[in-house]
Amino acid sequence: MDTAAPGNQGKKVGNGASESAHPFTDKAQESLHSSVDKLAGSASRAEQNIRETAAGSAENMSARKKEAEAKWQKSGVRNYAVNNPVAAAGIAFAAGMLVSSLFRKK
Incomplete structure (x- = not known):
């Protein structure tokens, strides 16, 4: 075979x-x-x-x-934002405007 x-x-x-x-x-x-x-x-x-x-x-x-x-x-930041939501939103808005103005092209 x-x-x-x-x-x-x-x-x-x-x-x-x-x-x-x-x-x-x-x-x-x-x-x-x-x-x-x-x-x-x-x-x-x-x-x-x-x-x-x-x-x-x-x-x-x-x-x-x-x-x-x-x-x-x-966190203290969380407690502040919970207790003062309008102030926290204002701070965040101001910080965003500052950062965007720093990175804006001239």
Whole structure:
């Protein structure tokens, strides 16, 4: 029985193995399959690292958000703006006008 792949016209060798009619193509195919397998392994590791990093970053950002919200709730600026909304709006307007006049092109 010929052990060569279908469509691969192989010659019988003395020990029953077949000699390929396309040795270069067979070597290239084997090399490419090996390269794809290595690439798949590397991609798998990279994906796992990205997923772990993303999960860690999401946890870190969530903790920072809670910390910032707690600081804002205790902030004197927030208390002033809540107690004096008209004055806070006036200060914000004046600051905006000042900044825009500094950056205005002449």
